[in-house]
Amino acid sequence: MKFELLQLEEDRIRFLLSGVTPAFANGIRRACMSEVPVLAIDDISLYDNTSVLFDEQISLRLGEVPIKAESLDVFSLPEECACGGTGCPGCRVDFMLSSEGPGMVYSKDIQFADAGVKPAFDKIPLAVLGEGEKVVIEGYATKHVGKEHTKWQAGTLCGYKNELAIKVAESCDGCGKCVEVCPRNILALEGGRAKATNILECSQCKLCIGACEPGAITVTPIKDSFVLSIESCGSLPAKELVGKAAEEILKRAEDLDAKLSELA
Ligand code: SF4
Numbered sequence: 001m002k003f004e005l006l007q008l009e010e011d012r013i014r015f016l017l018s019g020v021t022p023a024f025a026n027g028i029r030r031a032c033m034s035e036v037p038v039l040a041i042d043d044i045s046l047y048d049n050t051s052v053l054f055d056e057q058i059s060l061r062l063g064e065v066p067i068k069a070e071s072l073d074v075f076s077l078p079e080e081c082a083c084g085g086t087g088c089p090g091c092r093v094d095f096m097l098s099s100e101g102p103g104m105v106y107s108k109d110i111q112f113a114d115a116g117v118k119p120a121f122d123k124i125p126l127a128v129l130g131e132g133e134k135v136v137i138e139g140y141a142t143k144h145v146g147k148e149h150t151k152w153q154a155g156t157l158c159g160y161k162n163e164l165a166i167k168v169a170e171s172c173d174g175c176g177k178c179v180e181v182c183p184r185n186i187l188a189l190e191g192g193r194a195k196a197t198n199i200l201e202c203s204q205c206k207l208c209i210g211a212c213e214p215g216a217i218t219v220t221p222i223k224d225s226f227v228l229s230i231e232s233c234g235s236l237p238a239k240e241l242v243g244k245a246a247e248e249i250l251k252r253a254e255d256l257d258a259k260l261s262e263l264a
């Protein structure tokens with residue numbers, strides 16, 4: 001397997017994986033979305049809500065706020081916690097939200113009992129409060145995975161596509177029509193002929209193929225090479241998210257191996 005980093009930012013990563021199957025590339029993508037545990041608000045008690053929003057709307061908005069933890073590993077999944085899932089500081093973190101209008105209630109107003117836990121973004125709007133309106137809410141966040149509910153989905157926009165090979169026939173006369181129609185500036189004229197340059201940015205729209213004689217330009221997916229684009233919801237740095245996704249896949253493979261060994 002070959003790995004090549006194409007882009008790395010705090011909340012997104014793009015890389016090339018070669019020598020793998022489509023199932024493997026898709027496995028990484030799916031694990032980023034549904035198998036990496038993060039914190040999300042799980043349960044709330046509304047003591048007061050005189051805003052124009054229904055209790056359920058506020059509850060839904062709170063659940064979708066991405067949460068960051070200095071150390072996510074100190075929290076257990078409720079079903080794996082020593083408390084047996086009844087709830088304790090090892091598997092949940094309490095919060096309080098108390099705000100009075102006029103003004104906007106933002107995600108930064110959620111105050112967690114653990115100083116190492118906070119919303120991943122400060123300015124997510126939760127509710128507009130008019131003069132004298134207020135919300136008073138208590139609740140707790142737990143750690144789970146995206147396949148339980150999208151509010152625990154650590155990876156948001158996660159996708160992959162085949163790397164492409166673009167070939168131009170020897171008969172090219174350099175008329176430049178394919179260069180003109182390409183919306184991503186992939187093709188350029190060089191030495192009197194069309195040449196593909198930044199192939200990883202090709203969207204496979206095939207407009208270039210239609211601009212020339214049939215068969216003169218070919219855009220072919222390379223079967224075992226993929227460009228993966230992974231975006232984190234903000235709870236984890238994108239690099240860490242992919243690492244944890246790979247760990248989850250490895251855990252399952254080892255699990256299967258151990259079960260097969262028991263049969264021997
Ligand atoms: S349209 Fe065809 S002939 Fe013209 S530059 Fe492109 S490949 Fe060459």
Ligand code: SF4
Pocket residue numbers: 166181182183184185186187201202203204205206207208209219
């Ligand atoms: S397939 Fe589309 S994006 Fe790719 S080189 Fe051809 S025209 Fe450009």
Ligand SMILES: [Zn+2]
Pocket residue numbers: 078081082083084085086087088089090091092
């Ligand atoms: Zn517990």
